[in-house]
Amino acid sequence: MKKNIIIGNWKMNPLTLKEAEKLFSGVAKGISGIQKTEIVICPPFLYLEKLKKLSKKINLGAQDAFWGETGAFTGEVSGEMLYEIGARYVILGHSERRATGESNSDINKKIKSSLVAGLRPILCVGESVRDESHGYFNLVKMQLEECLAGIQRGSVSKIIIAYEPVWAISSTPNRQDASADDSREMSIFIRKILSDKFGKESSRTRILYGGSVNEKDASEFLENGGVEGLLVGRASLDAKKFGEIVKICEVLSK
């Protein structure tokens, strides 16, 4: 059975290791008793190793991983290195990285090498704007096709797809709320693309929603958004709010 999953993307927060440990311990405390929900926290790289020691229950993920194992790639961190220090997931293709020039083909290489390293990729897709002619469906389709090109059928269940409409993310200027209907419609679309490409193996691939999710609307997205979990940014920086989101997911899990 696929467990529902709640992932916290801390982005470039908090400033110090001490604060990171406090936040992480707060999350760990708030989720005792949780059994049916998988929990992942993705902190900045340099906190991973320390946080690993603080909880067995929380899985750790990175926010990016370079392809290759080792080599002359100044400033990069590989999936192998991340696995070695305890990370088991990795966010790839986040819109904030795409905005700095990361392409679908870069993301494709990163997905392939992360899988080889033993990490589960969390592939982010989503449009910046919604146009009246629904061109955003084509954009998401292209992101999926290019990012997942050459991935083996047998690996697709290890990949998580996070639909994150950029216009709904908390840091987007003049952001707008996405609805559970927006999420469900896109999730059905994504599921169809996966099924056409990978067949029934893809039925185990989890699809998540992300974009300003908080403790007030989490149940709406989980119940009516057609998703098996959430990718939470800002609200994951508050242990109490994040814990509430996890508990909502737990109650709704069958």
Ligand code: 13P
């Ligand atoms: P917010 O929840 O802050 O909108 O962030 C969403 C996100 O980008 C998670 O990856």
